[in-house]
Amino acid sequence: MNPAATYQSRVTTAEEAVKAIKSGNRIFLTGNVSVPQQLLAALVGYAPNLNDVEICQALTVGAADYVGPEMEGHLRVNSMFISANIRKAVQEGRADFTPVLLSEFPLLFKRGVLPVDVALIHVSTPDEHGFCSLGVEVGLTKSAAESAKIIIAEVNDQMPRTLGDSFIHVSRLTHIVPVSYPIPEHKMTAEGDSEIIKQIAGHVASLIPDGATMQLGIGSIPDAVLKFLMDKRDLGIHTELFSDGVIELVNAGVLTNARKTLHPGKIVAGFILGTGRLYEWVNDNPMVEMHPTEYVNDPFIIAQNERMVAVNSAIEVDLTGQICADSIGPKLYSGVGGQLDFIYGASRSKGGVPIIALPSTAVMRDGTAVSKITAMLKPGAGVVTTRNHIRYVVTEYGIADLYGKTIRQRAQALIKVANPQFHDELEKQAKELHYL
Numbered sequence: 001m002n003p004a005a006t007y008q009s010r011v012t013t014a015e016e017a018v019k020a021i022k023s024g025n026r027i028f029l030t031g032n033v034s035v036p037q038q039l040l041a042a043l044v045g046y047a048p049n050l051n052d053v054e055i056c057q058a059l060t061v062g063a064a065d066y067v068g069p070e071m072e073g074h075l076r077v078n079s080m081f082i083s084a085n086i087r088k089a090v091q092e093g094r095a096d097f098t099p100v101l102l103s104e105f106p107l108l109f110k111r112g113v114l115p116v117d118v119a120l121i122h123v124s125t126p127d128e129h130g131f132c133s134l135g136v137e138v139g140l141t142k143s144a145a146e147s148a149k150i151i152i153a154e155v156n157d158q159m160p161r162t163l164g165d166s167f168i169h170v171s172r173l174t175h176i177v178p179v180s181y182p183i184p185e186h187k188m189t190a191e192g193d194s195e196i197i198k199q200i201a202g203h204v205a206s207l208i209p210d211g212a213t214m215q216l217g218i219g220s221i222p223d224a225v226l227k228f229l230m231d232k233r234d235l236g237i238h239t240e241l242f243s244d245g246v247i248e249l250v251n252a253g254v255l256t257n258a259r260k261t262l263h264p265g266k267i268v269a270g271f272i273l274g275t276g277r278l279y280e281w282v283n284d285n286p287m288v289e290m291h292p293t294e295y296v297n298d299p300f301i302i303a304q305n306e307r308m309v310a311v312n313s314a315i316e317v318d319l320t321g322q323i324c325a326d327s328i329g330p331k332l333y334s335g336v337g338g339q340l341d342f343i344y345g346a347s348r349s350k351g352g353v354p355i356i357a358l359p360s361t362a363v364m365r366d367g368t369a370v371s372k373i374t375a376m377l378k379p380g381a382g383v384v385t386t387r388n389h390i391r392y393v394v395t396e397y398g399i400a401d402l403y404g405k406t407i408r409q410r411a412q413a414l415i416k417v418a419n420p421q422f423h424d425e426l427e428k429q430a431k432e433l434h435y436l
Contacts, residue, residue, distance in 0.1 A: 003130025003170050010176045014042035017152045017175040023051040025117040028109060028144045031060040031083075032241075032271050033184045034137035036122040036154040039177060040066060043120070047074040056114060058105060058140050058335075059083040061186055061273075067095050080105050081335035082326075090332055099326075099382075102240060102338040103297035106143035110294075119148035123168060124159040131167040135159040136183055136279060138166040139240060139270020139293035150174045158182055160279045162272075164289030186273040187244075196359050199396035201225045204311055207353050207392060207399065208232060211259035213305040215239040215342045217312040218273070221357045225311060229254055236260040237267040238305050240297055240338040243274040247281055262304040263289065270296040297338045302345025309353040310342035314384075317393055318377045319411040319430055321402045323356055323385035330380025343385050353392065356385065360395040360419040371422040373414050375429035393417065411435040 001009070018039065021027065027043075030036065044065045047053075055066065055077045064085035067077050077086055077095040081102075089095035100108065108114045121141055123132035132155060134141050145151055145168065152175045153168075160183070170176070197220050204221070205228035208214065213236040216222035226245035229235060236257040237246060246267065249255035257265050270293045272282060282288050295301060302308060314325045315333065327333050346352040361369045373395070377383070391403040393414060400413035411430045415423055430436040 003126060006130065007126060007170045007176060010170070010173060011178060012175050014038040014177045015045070017177050018042045018046045020150050020152065020175060021046070021050065021053060021118050023053065026054045026056060026114060028116045028119040028148060029055050029057040029060070030119075030121045030137055030141040030145070031058050032137045033061045033186050033273060034122045034135060034141070034271075035060050035062050036120050037062065037181065038179050039120050039152060039154055043075070044071070047071055050074050052076070054078050056080070056109070056116070058102075060085060061184055064089075069094065081337055082332055087333065097332050097335070099336060101297070101336055101341055102293055103299070103341045104294070105140055106292055106294045109144040109147045112147075116144060116148040118150045118152060119145040120152050121145050122154045122156060122159065124161045125155055125157050126170050127161075130170045132170060132173075133159070133161040133163075134166050134168065134290070135162055136272040136282075138162065138164070138290035139296055142166070142168070142292045143294060146172070153177065154179045156180060160283035162282050162288060162290045163284070163286060164268075164291050165295075166290040182276065183279050185275045187275060196396045197221055197224050200357050200359065200394055201228050203394045203399050204355055204357050205229055207355060208235070208309050209307055209351070210234060212236070212307040212309045212353070213238050213260050215302070215308070215310045215338075215346070216242060217337070217339065219313050221313055222311045234259040236305070237269065238262065238296070238302065238308070239268070240270045240293065240342070241273055242267065242269050243272070244278045247278065250287070257287070261306045262301070268296060297341040299341050299345035299348060302342060303348035303352070305349055307351040307353070308346040308349035309355065310346035311355045311357055312339040312343065314356050314358045314372070316372045316374050316377060316381065317356065317358070317414065319373070319375050319414050319426070319435055320407055321387040321390040321393070321410050321414075322377055322383050323390060324377050324381040325384040327380070327382045329378035336384050339384050340389065343389050347389060347391060354389070355392045355394055356390065357394040360397055360417065369419070369421075371418055371426065373418040373422070373426065375426060375433060407435050
């Protein structure tokens with residue numbers, strides 16, 4: 001059977017397709033801005049006919065009716081990264097959280113640790129050879145989907161065709177649901193005082209050498225850093241995700257990927273978050289290669305890029321250099337993501353620069369400011385990057401280089417980059433702990 005005939009023979013509606021899901025099944029749900037909206041809506045509608053269906057996912061963008069209280073007993077989410085739309089459900093015990101490095105997320109499915117019955121995915125229209133691109137979300141989806149017994153795909157004529165190891169053939173798709181809607185936009189907006197974000201970004205940019213290969217995590221700080229790099233030369237990208245900011249650097253001749261020691265000339269990523277402009281730019285763009293996350297986020301792959309720069313953020317940092325990025329005390333908030341993958345990969349790179357960047361303070365709901373640099377992490381806080389992996393910590397007040405430093409030296413350096421209004425209290429606490 002030729003690809004076109006195979007495609008047509010498997011076309012159905014979302015409502016009919018989800019009937020392939022049975023009680024007790026485990027579903028893999030593709031995420032980020034690639035959530036298959038019509039399939040998910042059809043699953044919610046069909047849920048009263050199902051019992052004990054588990055939905056495995058990472059970060060998803062958009063509405064989350066599938067974790068509503070009325071889904072209890074029918075659908076239950078097991079997320080490996082807590083996105084804002086499911087955070088309340090996890091914190092209330094109506095959804096589960098599985099801690100895992102992002103580099104190992106697809107391997108849970110690929111190796112049968114979490115066998116997948118059904119994968120719900122979102123792809124581009126097929127080419128003349130019958131290959132659909134996974135588009136804006138390749139990294140977490142490709143291996144997980146290929147391990148499923150049944151693959152149900154939304155085929156969207158507005159999904160960009162990204163290149164690299166990003167394709168799945170129509171013969172692998174059990175049910176095909178043709179759709180046409182824009183890929184949701186996800187803008188990287190500034191958090192809090194934009195002037196603070198600019199100051200942090202300026203400090204981070206000062207650590208980035210010409211010829212560096214960069215990883216940029218989620219958030220306003222990594223995206224703001226890109227605006228401070230116009231005087232650099234021959235930068236490259238190897239990252240789990242990127243956003244619109246790369247377009248200006250490419251157009252300015254700053255981001256050439258020419259000096260990358262791995263995949264020279266190519267932007268390598270797992271997924272994309274941005275605006276319609278970015279989705280149009282990546283479409284069929286040979287500069288951009290998408291790859292599975294178990295490859296992109298492998299620290300020993302990352303380390304092959306010389307001058308590897310990793311920029312990630314944190315919820316709080318203690319005076320010994322422990323980084324909490326996944327919880328507020330014991331309250332689960334997000335996940336490890338790719339932070340440790342890239343911090344460790346950059347630290348193993350020749351000339352690598354691993355960076356944790358964060359505002360020095362957070363504003364509580366009652367308007368009071370608290371220091372994000374603390375004598376000790378909150379009780380129950382998760383350590384994402386250990387004190388043994390840390391190097392640079394950057395705030396709006398400067399750069400603390402902790403590599404090879406004693407606890408006393410670390411405490412001194414971190415207090416210097418804390419907000420001055422907390423210096424006295426931090427010094428007092430550090431002395432009580434015998435750090436100073």
